[in-house]
Amino acid sequence: MSSTANDILELHRGQLPLLISLPHDGTAIPDDIAEHMLDSARRVPDTDWHVSTLYDFARELGASLLVPRYSRYVIDLNRPPDGAALYPGRSETGLCPLQGFSGEPLYRSGHHSPDADEVERRRQRYWQPYHAALAGELARIKSAHGRALLWEGHSIRSEVPMLFDGRLPDLNLGTADGASCGALRLQALEALLSAQQHYSWVSNGRFKGGYITRHYGRPHEGVEAIQLELAQSTYMDERSQRYDAVRAGRLQALLRRMLELVVA
16 A cells, blocks of 8 residues: 655555545635635535545555545536536536535635636646546556446535535435446445435435546446445534544444445
């Protein structure tokens, strides 16, 4: 195993045919961007809080982990580079978001918000290196094992009216309606979730997988991709954003079984 880190990302290389990507774990905002933002935006409330801590156990399993440093407010690593909508006709934030999940603006009135040149600068500075590392690690894994499995780890508040109605199921599997992952692997995961009683779940519901899942998941080429969107109430206190080791430990036991299943 080995690890590399720079000012954009950290990549831990494991020995299994499994890469866990956590594109919304980052919280940093460069000073030249933060100075134009509201104080509320600088607190990056829409972060996938603590997912790198939650998935840290996967290192000992032998998985590779890819974790960014910068917030999705700088640029969303799980959006297409051209900013195309993932869910046409539904509310969503863009490649360089101008508002948060609660609909509030991110930038101060009268201050600079990203124009086309700034979006392109951020794409090259932050988006491209992450995707180069992701593609490179998948290629390394496939070369070593003949196949690769990409696991997209995400989380979100259990209630976000701008994005979905009501309360989100605890675990939300996304495989682009089956296009990014083989049917047998998805069926095995669904069977595992059906057999447990503690968490609610859905497959290809509101969250079907973002750009990373849809772009890199190519089962016919030996690379499968699965997104798991977790309701944050399953492992943390959503109001205080405090990590809850008891809740997290219970969830990690199930996550471990899921990861072991997909690489079996």
